[in-house]
Amino acid sequence: MRIRLRVNGTERSVEAQDHESLLTVLRDDLRLAGSKNACEQGECGSCSVLMDGELVCACLVLAGAAADREVRTVESLGTMERMHPVQQAFVDAGAVQCGFCTPGFVISTVALLRANPEPSDAEIKEALAGNICRCTGYGKILEAVHRAAGQRV
């Protein structure tokens, strides 16, 4: 089936199989590999994207369900020259090790801070409990979210 969707501000049209997920459309068809493929069953949050502004696991969204929707991936947030405040906070806090979970955490943090610009520890932990990191033990990620809090995201 042919699907039209808006990805990072650009109209895209892709030919997708019925069973295909938004994640494979992004990664394989649109070559946007920033959304990661770690568990592909919605447990780890590595594929987090914003769909019409709402945080979703791209692996759990059927490609067809993304038709005519607005999708924002990690690639839309910042550039090397002009880092997004959340990305900068992750770099500065030392919250990145292998980095495979990082794009998902960054997107989830953006979604959190848009809804709650000054979250408490408990609110951060609850909001990010759907993202798994195997390297850091989360201490530096928690610190990164606090660093980014209060900034325009």
Added chain:
Amino acid sequence: MTLAPPRTRLRGVVGESAPRSDAPPKTQGSFEYASDLARDGMLHGATVRSPHARARIVRIDTSAARAMPGVVAVLTSADLPTDELFGLMRRDQLVLARGEVRYVGEPVALVAAEDTEQARLATKAVKVEYEPLPAVTDPVAALQSGAPQLHSFGNVIEDVRVVHGDPKAKADIVVSGEYEIGMQDQAPLGPEAGLAIPDADGGVTLHIATQWMHEDLGQIAPCLGLPREKVRLVLAGVGGAFGAREDVTLQIHLCLLALATRKPVRMVYGREESFYGHVHRHPARLWYEHGAKRDGTLVYVRATIVLDGGAYASSSPAVVANAACFGAGPYRVPNAVIHAVGAYTDNPPTGAMRGFGAVQSCFAYEAQMDRLAKALGMDPVELRAKNALRDGDEIITSQPVEGSEPVANLIRRCAAMRSPGEPDTSDPAAMPGGVGNITRGEGVRRGTALAAGFKNVCYSHGFDDYSTARVRLVRERGEPVAYVLTAAAEVGQGIVLVCEQIARSVLEVQRVVVETPNTSIDSAGSSSASRQTWMTGGAVLAACREVRTELERRAKARGRALEDFEVADLLDEPIERTVKHRHRPTEARNETTQNHGHVAFLFAAHRATVDVDVETGLVKVVQVATSQDVGKAINPVAVVGQLEGGIAQGLGLAVMEELQLRDGQIRNASFTDYLLPTMLDMPPVVCDIVEHPHRDAPFGAKGVGEPPTISSTPAIVAAIRAATGRELNRVPVRPDDIVFGTVARSGWRVTPGDDPRKAARTE
């Protein structure tokens, strides 16, 4: 020539928490991991795996799969170019099974197709007829005489005895116990993945996420029937490793498919396949006996340890040796007998995971130390401190400790660190069960306990362990730039930072570029055994010193000292030096393992505080405090990252993480069913970084990766014991164990120290 002004201060030298240079692209999604690799026209590989733990392969029919749309190649063992075996420490596995399969998930056939779905469907169309055989899944049973022989050379992978002092020593106070460790998985977030590209010369280039490219190369080339120089490896972005990428998984398969199809082939494991595709931490059964004088002085430790190696050896020989060598803990023990055996079974193969053998025995000996303290009526912290190793003391292999903070200091510092506040029963999220909202604190008990542990750094027992670094200092647009090339795998741990910061400090050059590791340079050894800082950091340090010597020579030739020049002014010609760095030689293991088999030791202590709901058996880890001797923190934030991350994995083993096997079949091969700690599960970690430099290590930095995962697990379980009074002799601790006081029993009677091949059934 004008005299140089005072140099601007360098940012990001040794000792500073410089940000990682690979962090910005990783936050932006532009860092290319192995599973992100793509080439136009590439094919997609997939693997047909055994559904049986042990079976004879009667026949394989690939005709239907070959006829499917998009399928370009189907390979079985009949198509292999050679009969070479592969394997990390023993070459004991065929690239594709022939005649027999030995574990659920063993690769039997390969498919390459034009898209991933065609490849997946084709794997289903490969018809393999099996004749199932009775599987041997109990490692103790596998060791008894009369057990079915799983390999032509028997069921013993490795047999290590440590005999120290008087093997029959007697003591006033004796405590004993049986312990069990479940199968933990490394669960790196990045799945196994790679891209193989056939080269015009008949060779192949493999872009791969791995921990040690040169070891892979040494296994891949013979299996392809190619000379080493026709197989080239390039490190692709690695999404975590923790030991899971020490073994060859899809490397040879990818190269075979690329060579057979003459096209680039990509293969990416899904999560379920990843659980089947890589080795796991060894499950273990341990029988321990400790003897002490009435004043608490340790007299002896005797132990028998059985490690389940699964179907193939992987790194089991070294894991078994570690479990034995470090099996008495970081204490002075004048008399010891430790007998550790690794068994082949029909379970999934096990190998390296962070802590590597030291994890299994630490859980047992630390439980024993608490049991001993209780029998003596002593404070468990004082008992540990009283017996703790200090420089000059011998471990049970007769090797003295050297260049370490006295372990008693780590124990006392850790015990004295600030404690968490009282439990807040008004906030359900802070209670066991969390937002599940299951208690108001009525059944919640708090416990606090401490554990200590240790292991070796670098490779041991005579292994020729080295790393190679090439440093090239050039002038670019008037500025000096240092390019550092090694084959060291950055797997997330931060070796790129270590190399950058060392080069910057020695060369006094701001811009340091760490190049993509590849096999055009000689080996850096593995990103394992906490060794890359010591080894590749050491190689970079040595290469930079040689470059600096050349700078000094050039300055002197112009009649001045180096300090009088801008470095760039001395770089009319680039300077390049390549250095191969070795640690001091270690001795091969002898019959009683009494020798200097290790380079140096890493020590840490952990104190855990837990709240346990005794009614539901749920545990909330409230805080973990740690003191660890790192030698020198090259990048303190990165060190804290290693401590916190390692503790998270230790917490996982303590209360959550276990691959559950039934008849050799993994029953929870997903992130839904294999529980990993989330942000809600991780407590605050209080880190006390102790810097007692080792003279042989670069800037004294000894390596930090593994100790956090060794004694954190026993500390958490001891805290649960303190809260509940339960015995808890196995990890991970399950709610049933807390509520009902379940005790794990192997069903085998073993006298600690005896040969487990003479075990008797308890029934």
